[in-house]
Amino acid sequence: MEHKKSAPLHVNFALLTISTSRYTQRKQGEPFTDASADLATRLLIDSGHIAAVREVISDDSVMIRGSLARLVADPRVEAVITLGGTGITRTDVTVETVMPILEKELPGFGELFRRISYDQIGSAAVLSRCTAGVIKGKAVFCIPGSPQAVETALKMLIIPEVCHMLKHVRD
Secondary structure, three states: OHHHOOOOOOOEEEEEEEOHHHHHHHHOOOOOOOHHHHHHHHHHHHOOOEEEEEEEEOOOHHHHHHHHHHHHHOOOOOEEEEEOOOOOOOOOOHHHHHHHHOOEEOHHHHHHHHHHHHHHHHHHHHHOOOEEEEEOOEEEEEEOOOHHHHHHHHHHHHHHHHHHHHHHHHO
């Protein structure tokens, strides 16, 4: 693991849930649950990382761009995980919104996620749109919002590699 020497040991994450229904509930002061963000927070903390920021926004390109710009400018945030908005319905716009903003894309992230998902859910894995890359020196991961997808992405890909990724981004 020589290549991972001098990588940071802990990362401050922002979790950005992208869900029109949860956003509407929050905006109207209604109770809502965010099981996927709760799970992501727990997995990050259990791995020694910090969930520094948690937000809920709507499936809206303007909101996604604005939140992402603010989060990558936040000095407390080193990595952003978007949860949701990656499906194939007409309202799922996360991937289309984030891809043009990425300075560097990591196509292998989506490829590996779908490969791992195939072992878990079969051919439905082809519906999993996700991506990862870098914006202004921050790692950005766009993953599906289901708890199973969140667990897979964090345990199998994000947590094992985020420190190594940030080492290279900072070099």
